[in-house]
Amino acid sequence: MAAADTPITANEYISHHLVNLQVGSGFWTLHLDTLIVSGLVGCAVFGLMYHVGRRATAGVPGKLQAFIEIVVGMVDRQVKDTFHAKSELVTPLAITVFIWIFCMNALDLIPVDFIPKLLELFGVKYFKAVPTTDPNATFAMSLSVFALIIAFNLKFKGAGGFLHELFTAPFHAENKLLQIALAPVNCVLRVIEEIARPVSLALRLFGNLFAGEVVFILIVLLAGAWSGPTLGSAASFLGHVVLSLAWAIFHILIITLQAFVFMMLTIIYLTLASESH
Amino acid sequence: MNINATLLGQVIWFAFFVWFVAKIVWPFFQRVIAERQKDIADGLAAAERGRLELDSATRRAEESIQEARERAAEIIAQAERRSAQMIEEARAQAKEEGNREKTAAQAEIDQQVSRAKEMLREQISALVVAGAERILRREVDAKAHAGLLAQLTQEMR
Numbered sequence: 001m002a003a004a005d006t007p008i009t010a011n012e013y014i015s016h017h018l019v020n021l022q023v024g025s026g027f028w029t030l031h032l033d034t035l036i037v038s039g040l041v042g043c044a045v046f047g048l049m050y051h052v053g054r055r056a057t058a059g060v061p062g063k064l065q066a067f068i069e070i071v072v073g074m075v076d077r078q079v080k081d082t083f084h085a086k087s088e089l090v091t092p093l094a095i096t097v098f099i100w101i102f103c104m105n106a107l108d109l110i111p112v113d114f115i116p117k118l119l120e121l122f123g124v125k126y127f128k129a130v131p132t133t134d135p136n137a138t139f140a141m142s143l144s145v146f147a148l149i150i151a152f153n154l155k156f157k158g159a160g161g162f163l164h165e166l167f168t169a170p171f172h173a174e175n176k177l178l179q180i181a182l183a184p185v186n187c188v189l190r191v192i193e194e195i196a197r198p199v200s201l202a203l204r205l206f207g208n209l210f211a212g213e214v215v216f217i218l219i220v221l222l223a224g225a226w227s228g229p230t231l232g233s234a235a236s237f238l239g240h241v242v243l244s245l246a247w248a249i250f251h252i253l254i255i256t257l258q259a260f261v262f263m264m265l266t267i268i269y270l271t272l273a274s275e276s277h
Numbered sequence: 278m279n280i281n282a283t284l285l286g287q288v289i290w291f292a293f294f295v296w297f298v299a300k301i302v303w304p305f306f307q308r309v310i311a312e313r314q315k316d317i318a319d320g321l322a323a324a325e326r327g328r329l330e331l332d333s334a335t336r337r338a339e340e341s342i343q344e345a346r347e348r349a350a351e352i353i354a355q356a357e358r359r360s361a362q363m364i365e366e367a368r369a370q371a372k373e374e375g376n377r378e379k380t381a382a383q384a385e386i387d388q389q390v391s392r393a394k395e396m397l398r399e400q401i402s403a404l405v406v407a408g409a410e411r412i413l414r415r416e417v418d419a420k421a422h423a424g425l426l427a428q429l430t431q432e433m434r
Contacts, residue, residue, distance in 0.1 A: 020283075024281075024282065027281050027282060028281065029279070029281040029282060029283070030281070030282055030283050030286060031281070031283040034283055034286075034287065035283060035286045035287065038287065038290055039290050042290060042293075042294045046294055046297055046298060046302060049298075049302045049306075050297075050301060050302050050305075053301075053302050053305030053306055053309075054305060056305050056306065056309040057309065058308075058309050058312030058313045058316060059313075061309075065309075068306065069306060069309070069310060072303070072310075073310060076310075089295075089299060091303065092295060092298040092299035092302075092303040093295050093298075095298055095302075095303060096291075096294050096295045096298045096299075100291075100294055131287075134283065135279075135280060136280060136281065136283035136286075136287055137283075137287045139280060139284055140283075140284045140285075140287030140288045140290075141287070141291050143284070143288065144288055144291050144292065144295075
């Protein structure tokens with residue numbers, strides 16, 4: 001499986017799987033696999049939702065319509081339970097985040113060699129199929145959310161309110177002198193807090209999915225230990241099948257959970273941004 | 278971990294999908310879900326209204342039955358009273374009729390009796406006159422004593 005025509009070492013196999021299909025150099029490198037796969041996944045799933053939504057009826061819904069309604073209804077309820085300010089953006093944002101991340105994560109369940117091997121037939125040397133194992137994809141979303149947090153702060157509190165909060169929270173003081181003394185501390189804390197949010201948001205998703213992907217690759221290496229029809233080879237191949245299955249089943253939980261966590265934190269951060277402390 | 282221009286591309290994708298969902302996809306489902314919620318709320322309200330109407334109809338029906346029963350009892354009582362009264366009236370009328378008939382018959386009898394007496398008297402007076410006539414035929418001139426005889430007859434009446 002892993003060993004194709006020329007035998008490669010485990011090390012080579014793993015590093016081969018961790019290289020993106022890219023063009024350009026330096027900062028202006030583009031990971032084509034990430035861009036194409038995430039775009040295709042998004043177009044497919046949101047296109048499907050558009051297709052279903054366009055002919056959706058308020059009467060008895062079809063199976064697909066009911067399923068989509070359950071998902072968007074769930075997200076909408078989470079938003080309504082948490083976010084109380086008035087905004088037309090939060091629910092669609094949360095829906096996009098949850099569904100897009102879930103579908104990109106779900107690509108992790110396709111056997112690790114399946115898509116790269118298929119594309120190798122067309123001369124594509126490297127391909128990482130799961131966009132969320134690329135920090136560019138996760139940081140793109142978390143930084144967009146970060147920008148929205150700043151925008152919500154300015155929109156709901158005004159520039160003055162935002163600045164006031166920046167210097168007076170989390171440590172309050174009645175005394176004027178103490179207030180001035182606490183201002184830099186508050187400001188530093190707030191800046192760290194704000195920066196930690198997008199970083200943790202992106203790294204949590206990336207880390208979980210990347211680790212999952214690596215575990216899949218390592219399991220597949222077991223099958224790569226095939227050295228002829230011996231008992232040991234058979235055992236390791238069987239072990240690879242069983243472990244892959246077990247990890248995939250467990251991974252379904254991670255896929256869903258990470259999508260949900262990213263969505264919930266997005267909602268919560270925007271809620272915090274729209275409400276005064 | 279290498280951050281590069283891919284991030285910008287991903288931001289564009291993300292922004293595009295958020296825009297697409299916010300402007301096109303979500304409104305469809307928002308509308309449908311809102312409509313269905315309204316339908317369900319209407320249905321529940323209608324069911325509640327129906328239940329209340331059924332309750333009041335049942336109550337009205339019971340009231341009507343009760344009223345009808347009372348009225349029937351009243352009518353029966355009235356009819357019984359009326360029949361008793363009619364029997365009583367008929368009896369009284371029959372008695373009165375009988376009395377009247379009896380009185381009429383009595384009057385008839387009395388009349389007959391008085392007529393018979395009259396007739397008897399006339400005949401007796403005629404017999405007396407005839408007897409007297411026969412006695413007096415020779416000595417008394419009928420013509421001379423006609424006045425006397427008429428007076429006599431008159432007295433005997």
